Amino acid sequence: MTSTSRSTNSGAPQRFPVVVVGAGPAGLTIGNILRAASVDCLVLETETREFIEQRPRAGVIEEWAVRGLQQRGLADTLSERAQLHTDCEFRFGGQRFRFSYGELTGTHHFVYPQPLLVTDLVREYADVRGGEIRFGVHDVQLHDLDTERPSVSYVDAETEQRVVVACDFVAGCDGARGVTRAALPGHAHIARHDYGIGWLALLAEAPPSNDCVVFGIHPNGFAGHMARSPEVTRYYLECPPGDDPENWSHERVWSQLRQRLAATDAGPLVEGRLIEKRVLDMHSHVVEPMVFGRLFLAGDAAHLTAPIAAKGMNLALHDAFLLGDALAAYLTKGEETGLDGYSEACLRRVWDYQEFSQWLSEVYHGTSSGDAYRAGTTFARLRRLFTSPTAAAAFAEQYLGTAPAY
Ligand SMILES: Cc1cc2nc3c(=O)[nH]c(=O)nc-3n(C[C@H](O)[C@H](O)[C@H](O)COP(=O)(O)OP(=O)(O)OC[C@H]3O[C@@H](n4cnc5c(N)ncnc54)[C@H](O)[C@@H]3O)c2cc1C
Structure with a gap:
């Protein structure tokens, strides 16, 4: 099924300079950058347009990432509607x-729900810039990646026929559970880290209970409060990895949130219906290098970052800016430097954010580990944050992703 009746992609229908696998923030941003440079590309997506425009996930976007979207004409609605956040609170x-x-x-920080960003990016790519996108594809396969004539094939949602698309480059943007990472050769290096912790990720149909993000550090486990909109708030509760969300009744969720976020002078939590309740196991991985032959990975396909520090979508956008610009420079002007340096340039920020997530994980989870030594060092980290201006400045730089160089 081709969703875009107004596509203006030119040329033979089954040959595109770039095939982008996955219509998340990474894939759609790359597609938009290519279309702005008049490079034809095809985006393949397993889900429907309606599904990806509603899938709830991230909300916190760093200022440099928003500037990057603005420079590429991709942030008009975001700039009008996003909330600005300048504070967070530890309890x-x-x-x-x-x-x-x-x-x-x-x-x-900007707070703008991921489904809204995806909606903006699809509209701009398909309806404004005339990009080709095919939804509901299945069994996507990559071929001949180590040659100059790779191709991607998939089974069409309506005809159930396999379609082969020849291309010059494949952008693997199909997230942590996609197929492009699996196409890497056996010797590809994948570094993995398992935090051994679960988070119950919740969306509540309730206005935020505080004017900023709250991190509750409590012997029962971590709890988080993050505004998503005036009507919806995201909450997190630390839980055992692999826990069944059905173990968490409405009453148990709100009782634990009240306990773990309790503090002198804090107002009561505004409770509401839980519209999302799922357990995320906290683990991360990084693929090095992010390139194999004509396959360039971007976003979660290359590096999954546990949402501890709200960094995954920011990294996906960073990759997408670099890869979109590099592909456009190569395909329009023959410039190779961007593609040559792509993986290394992405991975410097990726590893920095991974390290910050690991550091923050200990702050969130040390006191509930049952280990008195870890609890002691956690409190030392927290006290340092509020007594040492140098430590505070270092934390702010990492939290905002504003280091002068990565
Ligand atoms: C609860 C939660 C909260 C989060 N909060 C934050 C936050 O506040 N800030 C932040 O920066 N990050 C956050 N993240 C992380 C963020 O959501 C991801 O890092 C981001 O979605 C990655 O974007 P992506 O484009 O790389 O991948 P995705 O968004 O996963 O997109 C990949 C796309 O590929 C499609 N696909 C999969 N397989 C195939 C296939 N075989 N063929 C074709 N298409 C395929 C998928 O359907 C999907 O549309 C959060 C994540 C979760 C789960």
């Missing part, structure tokens, strides 16, 4: 500790 030992990173650095 531990029954006290509230506000961390005003906006005041400290002059930089802020």
